[in-house]
Every structure is written in structure tokens, then in C-alpha cells.
Amino acid sequence: MPRPRATLIALLALTLTAAAGGAAPAAAASPAAAVAQQAALATTGVRFADIPGAGVTLKANVVAPAAAGTYPAIVFPASWGLNDLEYIAQAGTIASRGYVVVSYTPRGWWSSGGEIDTAGPKDMADLSKVIDWTIANTATDPARIGAAGVSYGAGISLLGSAFDPRIRAVVMMSGWSDLVYSLYGDNTRHQQSAGLLSLAASLLGNPGTDLSGKLADFNANRNVDEVKAWARVRSAATYLDAINANRPAVLIANAWGDSFFPPNQLVDLFGRLSTPKRLELRPGDHAIAEFTGILGLPNDAWTSLYRWFDQYLAGVDTGIGAEPPVLVKSLNAGTEQYGSWAALNTSTKRYGLGSIRWLDGTGLLGGAPSTGWSKTIPTELDTTADGGVVLLTNGVSAFTGQQPQIWLPTVDRLRAGVWASERPGSALRIRGIPQVHLNLTGTAATGTVVAYLYDLDALGTAKLITHAPVTWLGTSGGSRNVDVALSATAYDVPAGHSLTLVVDTVDPLYYDANSPGGSVTIAGGSYVDVPTR
Structure with a gap:
């Protein structure tokens, strides 16, 4: 449905954020973060598509290499409050590296159908439908499919790897693993972050009775057990055994100061993953460490994404699989790598x-x-x-x-x-x-x-x-x-x-x-x- 006022607010917010982000100096890439050099491929450019989800139509766009052949594919669900155009700059870059890139707007947001499911069962079914469509309608090798995103898209991607074994690699940037902890960490409700999520849903999405009811209960501090049960269904930690059984390669990147999804929950999940895995923590708040990359500027988190998917989807040895799996950038010092979280x-x-x-x-x-x-x-x-x-x-x-x-x-x-x-x-x-x-x-x-x-x-x-x-x-x-x-x-x-x-x-x-x-x-x-x- 049209939301002109909400669209104006969103564009204004993105413009202001871009101005702030543009003022930041680009971080120098370390030798360990170097990307394997390869010739850029010609791409098809952006093609918009309507993808049949689980009973709804999802708005999407596709960018792919122009040459004939089959390629690994990466699916990007959009962030909370944003749409499939979010990753447009990165989609071109990644496609030129030899990938089919499909970005889509999750249900209930912007022009995609249905109500917001908050990474629930319907979103999981939609992700699988997007993968079905990608295999059927693009030059995708069905044995080499990845999922990635920032924030909401990150959470959907990691959760999806528990339900769809076709997802062989995941990059989760500024996502969550335990939604109960994110809402009620140490029994304390997070007021400002939940308020912003609620505002975005009301301005840019169709929250429906489910999300609206849960947010109302959260703010009123009532029906706490029901809200927590709802949140557990939407937490990757709940399905850890299934993720480990499917064995996708999982890269988790986040910020020390993430005020939506504090990093302790990710440390816990990382320790219990038995898949190929990597944890990267940098200064910043929610989605800040990845933001300049969304604008198409040099960015360490997105460089790691390239290397991760090249290693585990494209079959290119970037060396990332042999590096110490924990990378931390100190708040006031340099970048360090460790063999485990405990080794910090x-x-x-x-x-x-x-x-x-x-x-x-x-x-x-x-x-x-x-x-x-x-x-x-x-x-x-x-x-x-x-x-x-x-x-x-x-x-x-x-x-x-x-x-x-x-x-x-x-x-x-x-x-x-x-x-x-x-x-x-x-x-x-x-x-x-x-x-x-x-x-x-x-x-x-x-x-x-x-x-x-x-x-x-x-x-x-x-x-x-x-x-x-x-x-x-x-x-x-x-x-x-x-x-x-x-x-x-x-x-x-x-x-x-x-x-x-x-x-x-x-x-x-x-x-x-x-x-x-x-x-x-x-x-x-x-x-x-x-x-x-």
C-alpha cells in the first residue's frame, strides 16, 4: 500500500545517515582481510521481480553475471523498515565477482504482501520460496546457495539455515541469535530499541495484530511468558541443533555497542556452533559497522563477506577458513585475532x-x-x-x-x-x-x-x-x-x-x-x- 509520508521520512533518515557515514574515514584493510583478486565480470544490471512467497507476493530484484553458465547465488532479505533496494550497491559488486544476487523485501514491508512475521514461520517459508524461485529462474547452481543480510535480514538468514539445508553459507551482520535476550536481557526490558522497531513497523510496514499485540504487551509489561515464547520461535539459538546438523558455514559480524542486539548472545551461540564459523566484533552500534559498505564504500565487514562466500560457495581459497576464527577490533586499539572466544x-x-x-x-x-x-x-x-x-x-x-x-x-x-x-x-x-x-x-x-x-x-x-x-x-x-x-x-x-x-x-x-x-x-x-x- 502507498505510504508517501513514511517514504519521505525513511528517505530523509537514510540521507542524514549517509551524510554522517560519508564523513567517516575508510578503515584500512589489513593483509588478513585482503580479498582474492579476480577480474570483474560483466553483469546483467538490476532486474525487478515479483516472487511468489508462501501465499504472498514478495518484491525483489536480481543482479547476475551476464555470461552464460551456472553460478553460486546469495539471497539477501532486507532489513527491518527497508526494502530490496537496500543492497543495490553491493549486489552489483557481488554479481561482478561471479554470483547471482537476489534481494527481496520480507512480507509485511513496503509493497510485499501480508503482515510482518518478525522472522517467524511464514518468513522461513518465504525464504525457501525465494530459493525455489532463484533456482528456477536464474543461472543458479542449486548446490551453492548462501543467505546474508544486515539486522532483520541477518536474523532471517541464520534462522533460515536451520529450516532449509540448501543454504550452505550464511553471513549475519548485526543480527540476533536470542530474541528473548534482546528484549529482556537480565530481566530488563529494552525501551528505546523496541520503541524504534515499533515506530518503523507502523510507518513502513503492516504489523498486523500479532506484532502489534506483542509490542503492546512488551511495553505494558504484561503476558511476559507469551511474549518470550513468541520470541523463542524467532531465535536461532532455539534451532541450534538443526543448524549444526545442516552444517552451513556461518560468519557472525556485530558491534560491541549494538543497542538492539547486544553481542553477549552471539558469543554464546558462536561457542556452541559446530559448523565452519567465524565471529567478528568491531566498534559501533546496530548496523553501523556495515553501513558504509551498504553505500558501496570500502568496508571491512563486507570484505569479510566476499571472502566468506568465495571460500564456502565459490570454491576460491581466500585463506579465511584457515585464519583464527575470532576477529576483534578493540574500542581504542588495533585488530586482533584469536583461536577461540576464550582465548581473548x-x-x-x-x-x-x-x-x-x-x-x-x-x-x-x-x-x-x-x-x-x-x-x-x-x-x-x-x-x-x-x-x-x-x-x-x-x-x-x-x-x-x-x-x-x-x-x-x-x-x-x-x-x-x-x-x-x-x-x-x-x-x-x-x-x-x-x-x-x-x-x-x-x-x-x-x-x-x-x-x-x-x-x-x-x-x-x-x-x-x-x-x-x-x-x-x-x-x-x-x-x-x-x-x-x-x-x-x-x-x-x-x-x-x-x-x-x-x-x-x-x-x-x-x-x-x-x-x-x-x-x-x-x-x-x-x-x-x-x-x-
Whole structure:
């Protein structure tokens, strides 16, 4: 159906984002990321097609080599809120490398029929129908089919590899593996990201009663078990055994600061995959690490896509299969490769939380966890410590190379607990998932705290390394222990800087479960475990 107002908004958003992306310097490709050199093939140009899906018509476009013969094929489902034109620049490049490229708009979006299925069973059936059509109507070798995409298209591609064994290779960029974790990570609902997904669906798609109902339940915090059951059906982690049985080669690429699909879930799935696999994590937010590639500009994530499909579909040895399978670009250092996720860190350093000094309202972070102290913070009162704005904060950080920062003295010590370590003479190389353990007293039956890990310099400037919220859902108040896994990170705290923990109870990124006028007391025995190298 026509959506002129929504189309104008979408085009304006894409134009503004492109302007921001164009200002970023192109990342230099490392020797390990070099693409096998080959002569570019002439292509057919873009051909638009209506593909019969599972009871609906899907809008699509096709680009292929012009010469006669059979070729491997890659299917690209479009991202949430976008359509099959999303990949038009990359489709030409990939087709010139010897692939049939079919991009399509998933059901319920733009001019494709039906209602949004949110990577559900109907979307899985549609993907198989697109593969059927591709084999029947293009010069595709049916034994060499891949699926790839960014965000929504990434999730559909990985899920599809569980249901259609014809998919022999997958590249998932800024996708999810566990939709329950994405919505309710550590029992905390993600407010801003879910709100943007809802807005896009209402402006550019046909959400229908299913998606509209689930989003309404999510925002109202009702029927939680039903929403989680719905989300599990749409999670690749649910079908891990089927993916492993089908054995597609899976490349997962994401950003450290993805505010839609935080990377911890991908680390977990990657560890349990028994297929040929690769994990790449870079600075940025959701779809930011891949964005310049969508515009057709040089981009490391898309270079990896070429190499992955050349290796596992085209039969070209690009060397990527023999490289260490985990590639990480640190937030403030270079690119590193490891043989496994566990190899990122070689030790774990425990920083105990100490008593608060009355002079500056700050406690010592370090040494063994101590007892005999407490720090009470109010609920429903925010501080300057926060995770930023969805997409924007970490997105800008990726382009500027500077982490989000605050001036630590502005953090109200009456509203937050602050602990800072001594300033070591050597750099602290954080690699992995820091864990925060808090002993709480005086809590209500339900509540939320948010933990932030900062790099504090001598002038009080604190750069955000990682953060995460945690919510407890009990039946009575009192004392309890809470553990929160902060978002995975790779960051070097310079020598002479202080590792700093801030804990408060409000962050605009998330819904909280706190009662107004309440308080939470953090007690002795609390600590932070930091994975280091």
C-alpha cells in the first residue's frame, strides 16, 4: 500500500545517515582481510521481480553475471523498515565477482504482501520460496546457495539455515541469535530499541495484530511468558541443533555497542556452533559497522563477506577458513585475532568494592571484597552516567574513534555509588565480558540497577567501556545478590588511568522495575571480575 509520508521520512533518515557515514574515514584493510583478486565480470544490471512467497507476493530484484553458465547465488532479505533496494550497491559488486544476487523485501514491508512475521514461520517459508524461485529462474547452481543480510535480514538468514539445508553459507551482520535476550536481557526490558522497531513497523510496514499485540504487551509489561515464547520461535539459538546438523558455514559480524542486539548472545551461540564459523566484533552500534559498505564504500565487514562466500560457495581459497576464527577490533586499539572466544583473555582480575570516602563520595575499587560498609542509592533518580541514545551514541563513537564520556564529578553521589581503582603504571587490557556481583539490602520485591564501567583520567573525564542493567523479580523485599554480565568489550585502559564503576537505578535506554521513592543499598562483599590479557 502507498505510504508517501513514511517514504519521505525513511528517505530523509537514510540521507542524514549517509551524510554522517560519508564523513567517516575508510578503515584500512589489513593483509588478513585482503580479498582474492579476480577480474570483474560483466553483469546483467538490476532486474525487478515479483516472487511468489508462501501465499504472498514478495518484491525483489536480481543482479547476475551476464555470461552464460551456472553460478553460486546469495539471497539477501532486507532489513527491518527497508526494502530490496537496500543492497543495490553491493549486489552489483557481488554479481561482478561471479554470483547471482537476489534481494527481496520480507512480507509485511513496503509493497510485499501480508503482515510482518518478525522472522517467524511464514518468513522461513518465504525464504525457501525465494530459493525455489532463484533456482528456477536464474543461472543458479542449486548446490551453492548462501543467505546474508544486515539486522532483520541477518536474523532471517541464520534462522533460515536451520529450516532449509540448501543454504550452505550464511553471513549475519548485526543480527540476533536470542530474541528473548534482546528484549529482556537480565530481566530488563529494552525501551528505546523496541520503541524504534515499533515506530518503523507502523510507518513502513503492516504489523498486523500479532506484532502489534506483542509490542503492546512488551511495553505494558504484561503476558511476559507469551511474549518470550513468541520470541523463542524467532531465535536461532532455539534451532541450534538443526543448524549444526545442516552444517552451513556461518560468519557472525556485530558491534560491541549494538543497542538492539547486544553481542553477549552471539558469543554464546558462536561457542556452541559446530559448523565452519567465524565471529567478528568491531566498534559501533546496530548496523553501523556495515553501513558504509551498504553505500558501496570500502568496508571491512563486507570484505569479510566476499571472502566468506568465495571460500564456502565459490570454491576460491581466500585463506579465511584457515585464519583464527575470532576477529576483534578493540574500542581504542588495533585488530586482533584469536583461536577461540576464550582465548581473548588470559586471566580474570577481581576488584572488590570498598567503603565510600566521606570527602569525595567515592569508594576504592580493588583488592579483596571488604565488609562492614554500605552505600544507599535512591530509585527512580537518574545521573549523568548512562548508556547514551540508541544508535546515535555508539554510532557517533564508531565514526569519531572516541568513546562516550562524562565528567565524573557531575555524577551525583547521592544518586549513585562510585568506586575508582588506583592508577596503575601499566595499561589494563580488558578482553571479554566483565561480571559485576552486588550484595543488596533494603530492596523492594522488584527493582533494577545499572552498572557502568569507565576509564577515568586524571582530569575527571570518564570514557564508557561497557555497561548493562539487571532487574530482579521477586515476591518479597529484603537482601539479595545480583549478578550482571556487562556487554562484551575489548578496551585498553591506559597507564595512569583509573578503572571506575558507577551504579545507579535509571537509564533511558531501558524500562526499570523500581518503585518511586524507594532505595537500594549496596553492601560489602560486592565486586567486579574483569577479564584481562
